[in-house]
Amino acid sequence: MAKQNIYDNEIFFEGYKKIRENEANANNVFEIPALFSLLPDLNGKSVLDLGCGFGEHCKGFIQSGAAKVVGVDISAKMLEVAREENSDPRITYLNMAMEDIGSLEEHFDVVVSSLAFHYVEDFDGVVGMIYRLLNKDGEFIFSQEHPLNTCFSGGSRWTFDENGEKIFANVSNYCVETENGSTWFVDNVKRYHRMFSTIINTLTDNGFEVKKLIEPTADAELLEKYPQFKDSRHKPDFLVVKAVKR
Amino acid sequence: MAKQNIYDNEIFFEGYKKIRENEANANNVFEIPALFSLLPDLNGKSVLDLGCGFGEHCKGFIQSGAAKVVGVDISAKMLEVAREENSDPRITYLNMAMEDIGSLEEHFDVVVSSLAFHYVEDFDGVVGMIYRLLNKDGEFIFSQEHPLNTCFSGGSRWTFDENGEKIFANVSNYCVETENGSTWFVDNVKRYHRMFSTIINTLTDNGFEVKKLIEPTADAELLEKYPQFKDSRHKPDFLVVKAVKR
Numbered sequence: 001m002a003k004q005n006i007y008d009n010e011i012f013f014e015g016y017k018k019i020r021e022n023e024a025n026a027n028n029v030f031e032i033p034a035l036f037s038l039l040p041d042l043n044g045k046s047v048l049d050l051g052c053g054f055g056e057h058c059k060g061f062i063q064s065g066a067a068k069v070v071g072v073d074i075s076a077k078m079l080e081v082a083r084e085e086n087s088d089p090r091i092t093y094l095n096m097a098m099e100d101i102g103s104l105e106e107h108f109d110v111v112v113s114s115l116a117f118h119y120v121e122d123f124d125g126v127v128g129m130i131y132r133l134l135n136k137d138g139e140f141i142f143s144q145e146h147p148l149n150t151c152f153s154g155g156s157r158w159t160f161d162e163n164g165e166k167i168f169a170n171v172s173n174y175c176v177e178t179e180n181g182s183t184w185f186v187d188n189v190k191r192y193h194r195m196f197s198t199i200i201n202t203l204t205d206n207g208f209e210v211k212k213l214i215e216p217t218a219d220a221e222l223l224e225k226y227p228q229f230k231d232s233r234h235k236p237d238f239l240v241v242k243a244v245k246r
Numbered sequence: 247m248a249k250q251n252i253y254d255n256e257i258f259f260e261g262y263k264k265i266r267e268n269e270a271n272a273n274n275v276f277e278i279p280a281l282f283s284l285l286p287d288l289n290g291k292s293v294l295d296l297g298c299g300f301g302e303h304c305k306g307f308i309q310s311g312a313a314k315v316v317g318v319d320i321s322a323k324m325l326e327v328a329r330e331e332n333s334d335p336r337i338t339y340l341n342m343a344m345e346d347i348g349s350l351e352e353h354f355d356v357v358v359s360s361l362a363f364h365y366v367e368d369f370d371g372v373v374g375m376i377y378r379l380l381n382k383d384g385e386f387i388f389s390q391e392h393p394l395n396t397c398f399s400g401g402s403r404w405t406f407d408e409n410g411e412k413i414f415a416n417v418s419n420y421c422v423e424t425e426n427g428s429t430w431f432v433d434n435v436k437r438y439h440r441m442f443s444t445i446i447n448t449l450t451d452n453g454f455e456v457k458k459l460i461e462p463t464a465d466a467e468l469l470e471k472y473p474q475f476k477d478s479r480h481k482p483d484f485l486v487v488k489a490v491k492r
Contacts, residue, residue, distance in 0.1 A: 175463035197459035213443035217421035
């Protein structure tokens with residue numbers, strides 16, 4: 001199956017860097033806190049980070065006590081930044097597709113992946129490899145775009161009322177599991193839509209026990225600080241999952 | 247918390263009976279096959295059916311080999327029909343709210359519930375009682391309205407194109423977990439919306455291991471037979487879950 005490397009596209013890369021620099025983006029406000037809230041105590045643990053990008057999380061895992069971190073990314077450009085900005089003797093950055101991690105020989109206590117799986121066609125194959133790379137009782141924590149986002153297949157994403165307020169998220173083809181080309185800085189970034197049930201069943205069919213899900217949304221306190229995230233009450237942007245190998 | 251007994255309302259009861267008599271309704275086409283596909287071999291097993299209604303499923307479990315079935319329903323009117331039409335010496339019908347099953351003294355191999363939990367306010371409390379009533383390795387299989395349905399909070403459910411085709415399901419307040427009054431034959435049938443993550447976390451927090459989810463939708467073969475179910479490609483009507491007590 002295809003392995004997608006959109007992050008080495010120059011226009012995409014620059015656009016992506018820019019939104020990551022904006023403090024109050026949805027990643028910083030919703031996704032990262034949710035993902036980190038599901039991490040176990042990393043003291044002395046070995047961690048594999050799939051789709052590690054600029055390596056900020058890898059560095060964070062070391063700062064949280066991890067003994068060893070391996071960061072994998074398909075984009076050489078992303079890893080160039082990671083090696084410059086987030087290097088550490090305990091971190092190894094590997095330029096490979098996550099579809100190829102079956103070739104790794106070591107095992108890990110924790111596997112983490114932040115917002116990468118919706119770009120992966122063979123989710124089942126990757127989950128199977130992750131299961132084999134984990135030690136017993138090892139934990140697998142990941143985030144991805146929410147299934148209500150990945151199912152988008154054209155038209156307007158929202159219905160507005162006469163005052164310009166978003167009143168409905170427009171959901172279509174939620175049950176059609178396919179590749180949805182989308183435009184994000186560049187044309188035809190491929191996203192693979194999977195229903196909620198498919199995501200969970202892929203985990204359990206590969207032997208994982210699902211422990212916890214988070215669909216991050218803005219609570220009253222957060223809305224006061226960031227009123228721009230009101231939409232997240234209608235539709236969450238992310239799904240965050242914790243599973244364990246028994 | 248409130249225990250809702252809508253099925254003893256005369257108008258609701260008659261309206262409900264009518265749709266259940268229609269062969270090609272969504273229950274018969276999607277929900278019942280999905281629910282039954284998750285059942286284990288019932289031979290010699292004891293089964294508890296929560297919200298058993300007319301008792302058709304109770305009778306079905308006996309026909310599938312179950313040694314003993316207890317059917318619980320809050321509606322005396324529903325159980326009157328059950329005792330007339332689906333009686334068996336191995337079936338006991340109990341007129342009680344499922345919020346009161348903590349008072350049962352026997353244990354069960356299988357707990358089933360078909361399309362009842364979205365009427366229940368204290369889902370967490372009921373799931374905890376089910377866990378305690380199950381034998382070790384006992385299975386818990388249930389269906390409920392899909393979270394994309396229960397989140398409905400007013401306005402039109404669909405956006406149509408100029409040809410009258412449904413192009414978007416209108417989703418609002420998916421992240422607002424509240425009681426949504428809806429009109430189904432009578433006004434203000436209370437439905438309790440819970441996000442996907444809340445449903446799964448309630449199971450795992452109470453000790454269950456989630457094994458399998460189904461979001462039933464029409465495939466090509468079914469669409470040919472029942473073109474009226476084309477909408478189900480945009481949004482499934484039901485969520486069906488199998489969990490195990492370890």
